Amino acid sequence: MFVGKHTTISNLASILSSPVEYLKGVGPQKGEMLRKELEIATFEDLLHHYPYRYFDRSKLDKVASINQNTEYVQLVGTLINIYEEGTGRKHRLTATLYDDTGKIELIWFQGAQWMKKSLRDHERYIVFGKVSFFNGVPNIAHPEIELLSSETAVAQMQPVYPTTEKLKAKGISNRSFAKITQSLFEKVRPGDIPEILPVDILSHYRLCSRYQAIRWIHFPDSEEHMQAARYRLKWEELFASQLQIAQLRLQHTIQPGYKFEKVGDHFNGFYKEHLPFQLTGAQKRVLKEIRHDTATGKQMNRLVQGDVGSGKTIVAVMSMLLAMDNGFQACLMAPTEILAQQHYQGVKGLLENMGVPVAILTGTVKGKDRKDILKGLADGSIPIVIGTHALIEESVQFANLGLAVIDEQHRFGVGQRARLWKKNERAPHVLVMTATPIPRTLAMTLYGDLDVSVIDELPPGRQEIKTVHRNEMRRAFVMDFIRTEINKDRQAYIVYPLIEESEKVDYESLLAGYEQVKVFFPEDKYKISMVHGKQEAALRQRNMERFVSGDARILVATTVIEVGVNVPNATVMLIESAERFGLSQLHQLRGRVGRGGEQSYCILLTGNKVSNESAQRMKIMTSTSNGFVIAEEDLAMRGPGDLYGTRQSGTLKFKLADIVQDSAILEQTRQAAQFVVSEDPTLTSPKYAAIRNILLQQAQQSHWSKIS
Ligand code: ADP
Numbered sequence: 001m002f003v004g005k006h007t008t009i010s011n012l013a014s015i016l017s018s019p020v021e022y023l024k025g026v027g028p029q030k031g032e033m034l035r036k037e038l039e040i041a042t043f044e045d046l047l048h049h050y051p052y053r054y055f056d057r058s059k060l061d062k063v064a065s066i067n068q069n070t071e072y073v074q075l076v077g078t079l080i081n082i083y084e085e086g087t088g089r090k091h092r093l094t095a096t097l098y099d100d101t102g103k104i105e106l107i108w109f110q111g112a113q114w115m116k117k118s119l120r121d122h123e124r125y126i127v128f129g130k131v132s133f134f135n136g137v138p139n140i141a142h143p144e145i146e147l148l149s150s151e152t153a154v155a156q157m158q159p160v161y162p163t164t165e166k167l168k169a170k171g172i173s174n175r176s177f178a179k180i181t182q183s184l185f186e187k188v189r190p191g192d193i194p195e196i197l198p199v200d201i202l203s204h205y206r207l208c209s210r211y212q213a214i215r216w217i218h219f220p221d222s223e224e225h226m227q228a229a230r231y232r233l234k235w236e237e238l239f240a241s242q243l244q245i246a247q248l249r250l251q252h253t254i255q256p257g258y259k260f261e262k263v264g265d266h267f268n269g270f271y272k273e274h275l276p277f278q279l280t281g282a283q284k285r286v287l288k289e290i291r292h293d294t295a296t297g298k299q300m301n302r303l304v305q306g307d308v309g310s311g312k313t314i315v316a317v318m319s320m321l322l323a324m325d326n327g328f329q330a331c332l333m334a335p336t337e338i339l340a341q342q343h344y345q346g347v348k349g350l351l352e353n354m355g356v357p358v359a360i361l362t363g364t365v366k367g368k369d370r371k372d373i374l375k376g377l378a379d380g381s382i383p384i385v386i387g388t389h390a391l392i393e394e395s396v397q398f399a400n401l402g403l404a405v406i407d408e409q410h411r412f413g414v415g416q417r418a419r420l421w422k423k424n425e426r427a428p429h430v431l432v433m434t435a436t437p438i439p440r441t442l443a444m445t446l447y448g449d450l451d452v453s454v455i456d457e458l459p460p461g462r463q464e465i466k467t468v469h470r471n472e473m474r475r476a477f478v479m480d481f482i483r484t485e486i487n488k489d490r491q492a493y494i495v496y497p498l499i500e501e502s503e504k505v506d507y508e509s510l511l512a513g514y515e516q517v518k519v520f521f522p523e524d525k526y527k528i529s530m531v532h533g534k535q536e537a538a539l540r541q542r543n544m545e546r547f548v549s550g551d552a553r554i555l556v557a558t559t560v561i562e563v564g565v566n567v568p569n570a571t572v573m574l575i576e577s578a579e580r581f582g583l584s585q586l587h588q589l590r591g592r593v594g595r596g597g598e599q600s601y602c603i604l605l606t607g608n609k610v611s612n613e614s615a616q617r618m619k620i621m622t623s624t625s626n627g628f629v630i631a632e633e634d635l636a637m638r639g640p641g642d643l644y645g646t647r648q649s650g651t652l653k654f655k656l657a658d659i660v661q662d663s664a665i666l667e668q669t670r671q672a673a674q675f676v677v678s679e680d681p682t683l684t685s686p687k688y689a690a691i692r693n694i695l696l697q698q699a700q701q702s703h704w705s706k707i708s
């Protein structure tokens with residue numbers, strides 16, 4: 001039997017597992033193409049290959065209505081003047097479409113040859129695309145275009161399928177897709193697409209049936225039905241993911257954990273005698289939550305969100321002391337060597353006077369040092385260890401690990417978090433700390449299994465960082481400003497973008513920038529240090545140290561300093577080519593200053609001309625310093641895939657749902673999932689059998705299974 005990407009165990013015997021080439025109009029050759037290009041191997045795969053938009057006959061524009069503000073248009077007209085022009089890279093195909101109000105040019109830069117073959121002169125077409133203007137004259141490049149034959153004219157809403165250039169070249173046009181799907185529906189009966197959601201959920205949330213939804217999403221007879229179909233399918237997608245999260249969460253709550261029964265001398269002694277400042281209300285609240293969690297006898301899984309500089313480290317340190325008071329070891333894991341080092345220095349400094357041994361374990365700790373530390377961890381003589389990923393390696397054994405703190409979580413995969421849980425008989429308590437404020441919807445999907453604490457208060461005495469946007473023409477003024485700050489004995493960061501794809505170019509511009517900085521700040525008067533990812537770790541470390549110690553006044557750097565680095569005396573953050581950074585990244589960078597008592601500044605330097613979107617980003621940055629607002633804006637502007645490196649993780653990969661736009665559905669499915677899991681934790685009742693099956697299959701393919 002043929003197994004396609006959607007083939008499920010339960011329907012192996014069903015018609016849905018038939019190879020797609022059995023369909024009328026497909027055949028072996030096209031079947032092979034579909035499999036290669038779109039992973040469509042079976043009837044079922046094709047059923048789930050949804051259109052991403054529709055030609056809606058009820059919504060037509062006229063050529064004459066196009067003006068400078070027009071974005072997308074849908075036109076019906078006659079095609080004439082189809083010809084190729086230019087050679088080599090300038091080669092292209094143009095055609096003219098006219099209706100009763102005027103004419104517009106259509107252009108193809110790619111696939112001109114086969115496009116030319118498929119277009120017919122003097123025929124009527126429906127066309128959809130983005131309008132652009134060239135010398136004030138509108139045109140549409142790479143429009144979606146479909147012949148208006150008598151047969152297609154029947155449907156009001158015509159599906160437009162995702163496809164590839166290769167498929168189009170092989171004659172599998174959008175129209176053939178629609179035809180293939182049509183012949184599929186001639187073979188598939190409602191009984192072949194059984195319902196998977198229980199009836200009470202269907203009726204409570206007013207969802208249409210699964211068969212109906214899949215039919216309507218391909219061939220809606222109205223806008224309403226199309227919406228109903230998409231709604232239902234999105235619901236199902238989000239529900240499946242929320243069910244998994246709800247189950248995981250439930251598992252945490254029943255998972256026995258170590259009981260931290262007392263608050264003892266380490267915690268109290270530190271609080272009374274060694275704490276260098278008063279805790280903020282928010283810090284106290286979060287510590288209380290942690291104390292409560294760890295005293296229940298269940299395993300804690302808590303996420304602490306706090307904007308940059310909100311003081312998460314001290315919360316981690318005091319939690320580790322709490323673990324010690326109860327006879328356990330604790331570890332603090334950071335995403336980079338620099339951060340681990342910095343945490344180590346900081347934590348050691350805080351605990352030195354109390355005689356608490358603190359060790360560091362990273363990839364660069366080798367030889368005898370490493371041996372000693374491994375031994376100390378295994379025999380329990382080292383109660384607190386700070387490190388990087390090196391901590392979760394198999395070779396690291398703990399005598400009695402009771403708490404693991406993970407700083408800057410978004411750089412750790414969920415799988416890595418799971419490995420920590422195996423470091424003791426029972427899973428240690430896990431405290432995840434992130435400086436990237438996570439919008440609620442994202443948190444619900446990414447960290448839905450964690451309890452969340454928020455440090456929503458900055459330590460007293462902090463002044464808001466003044467943020468300005470300047471362009472290249474003002475560079476000299478900007479440098480003068482930095483000079484006055486440095487002459488007041490402050491320090492400054494100058495940051496350059498370094499993005500992998502263009503690494504070489506970026507590297508050169510960093511070096512050029514460094515030379516330029518030296519022109520403004522002659523080396524005999526100003527000490528400058530430089531750090532970037534291409535340096536040897538040891539050199540980078542030394543250069544960083546020179547800035548941290550105050551010896552160097554200016555740090556020229558790439559984004560390696562993005563997270564966590566703490567130099568309170570630095571008051572200026574100049575970000576070069578700021579238009580090339582994302583919002584969250586800009587916010588993280590800005591958070592490197594304003595860490596002491598002095599007024600700090602963040603200068604966003606861009607080219608003289610920037611795109612609308614970049615201008616928008618600069619505006620957001622200069623108008624707010626609230627990390628949550630910025631994260632929401634970032635999510636809205638970029639979409640979840642780009643953020644937090646989750647693109648590869650698969651956690652946010654939905655076919656239809658978008659966690660930003662569909663947050664209302666997300667909320668519903670979360671509630672429904674919590675209800676279902678509380679009623680039937682293992683989903684064993686017959687009404688959940690179908691959805692359980694689907695979850696099991698998904699679990700096999702994803703990381704979720706690894707966690708438990
Ligand atoms: P982040 O949340 O970004 O990790 P840190 O823990 O590095 O922040 O703290 C930032 C700075 O604020 C540190 O210098 C720290 O000593 C200081 N700090 C933390 N909590 C307080 C407080 N309650 N009062 C004064 N300063 C504090």
Ligand code: MG
Nearest residue numbers: 312313435564
């Ligand atoms: Mg930190």
